[in-house]
Amino acid sequence: MKFEQFQLERNQSLFENEVDYNLSESGIHPLKISEILTLEEQNEILDIELSYGYTNGTPLLRRRIANMYGNDITTDNVLITSGSAEANFLAVMTQLERDDEIVYMIPNYLQIYHLARSFNMNVKTVPLREELGWQWDLDELKKNITSKTKMIVICNPNNPTGSIMSNEVMDEVITIANDLDCWLLSDEVYRGAELSGVECRSLAGATDKTIVNGGLSKAYSLPGLRIGWSVSSEEYINKAWSFHDFTVINVSYLSDWIASRILTEERRKKILNRTKEHLKHNSKLLFDWAKEITSISISRPEASAIAFAKINIPLDSEKFVFDLRDHYSVLLTAGKWHGLEGYVRIGYGTPSDYVLGGLARIKQYLISQ
Ligand SMILES: Cc1ncc(COP(=O)(O)O)c(C=O)c1O
Missing domain, CATH: 3.40.640.10 (Type I PLP-dependent aspartate aminotransferase-like (Major domain))
Known part of the structure; x- marks a missing residue:
């Protein structure tokens, strides 16, 4: 049987443990037992x-x-x-x-x-x-x-x-x-x-x-x-x-x-409260960061630890993600892997310092474009 490649999952599996900043995850940083x-x-x-x-x-x-x-x-x-x-x-x-x-x-x-x-x-x-x-x-x-x-x-x-x-x-x-x-x-x-x-x-x-x-x-x-x-x-x-x-x-x-x-x-409510607090805090970090950036514009999510960002410069989404991965060691997911070119997805569910570290590198990358 011939089947299509699940590009999103494959790119995540291959690189999420290899980069300094993995902002490709869509969930909240995992809990311990x-x-x-x-x-x-x-x-x-x-x-x-x-x-x-x-x-x-x-x-x-x-x-x-x-x-x-x-x-x-x-x-x-x-x-x-x-x-x-x-x-x-x-x-x-x-x-x-x-x-x-x-x-x-x-x-x-x-x-x-x-x-x-x-x-x-x-x-x-x-x-x-x-x-x-x-x-x-x-x-x-x-x-x-x-x-x-x-x-x-x-x-x-x-x-x-x-x-x-x-x-x-x-x-x-x-x-x-x-x-x-x-x-x-x-x-x-x-x-x-x-x-x-x-x-x-x-x-x-x-x-x-x-x-x-x-x-x-x-x-x-x-x-x-x-x-x-x-x-x-x-x-x-x-x-x-x-x-x-x-x-x-x-x-x-x-x-x-x-x-x-x-x-x-x-x-379960206790876990969901932790999720809400985490999302509230980190989404503020993300949106404060995004205020200074013009080369992408981020849609405000109502749920989840992900934000979809429109690319305002002439770069396709896969090139954006691969360049960022290879030269700045940050992993995002490409709009193309979600069925919509011209966007990238940024995950902000990891600990705050880690998210800020990744965002700083994305900024460096965008300034270099
Ligand atoms: C919309 C959606 N459905 C399903 C899944 C699969 O998740 P899991 O099998 O871990 O529940 C994912 C994973 O990212 C997802 O984003």
Whole structure:
């Protein structure tokens, strides 16, 4: 099988550990086990038997996640996956076939885009409009929806712009999906990382055919746990679980155990508060820095530790990123890898001094242009 290269992930894997300043990450600087578990729990870990556990996730973890989404969602509506990446993969593999048409927002984290195209599905891209605060233009969206649309795919909050879908657009998307009886796939892995500290609206349960994917890698600062999930109808969850038997069988029992402990309402709010404080502080650093720079202009994100910056000088995004990497040892991601040329994405989730160090080098680079 011939498949497309996931340029964003590959460039990050190759270089993120090689540069002095890795500003290519989109999450908040990771938490340590000692910061999230009590001493008693840390001791308990030493005695845990590392069994398979439950292939769909332990009932306790599924209950904790169901509770995050309100009354209509039960443990039977939740599947634990290896990151939200696996949850996205399962949605494409179980619901779509060759030649099926999907409607997809750009710019984006292009996992589903590359995956669907690699399996010869027809991906229709509909741009988010910067002049609308990185929202879909509803007329443009409607023009791209046809009776052949099998799935509408959303990333909300959006990577790389950090925008949150407005209620107006979301209501219309739900109406369209209901009228058409098509799938609605909402990747909500950045939910919980809002700069306002108020969790944005989830699409969970919005229609009978809605799949919401989330995880602990971004807002919860725990990418190394590799915990993700899908929330959907029982029918979908059972189907995705059957496919999951072929992918990873189940997530690490240890990760499931830790996630089950920290996702009580009180503890998860504590982690999200840390996220909010960190985002508030570092976004100020970024915007203060950006005031003096004219060769790029940064859109203000509403969520996530990333900002999408327009390049105002004649440089394509990959050249910008490669030059900066090779001559200033700073890694960003190129707009091209998010499906939109002319931009770069700057991550500001690392510790403040580190972010400032990276920004100082970017400034030097821009002055030299
Ligand atoms: C929008 C989006 N979805 C999914 C993922 C995959 O994350 P994970 O598998 O760690 O949950 C990422 C990673 O950057 C992402 O940006």
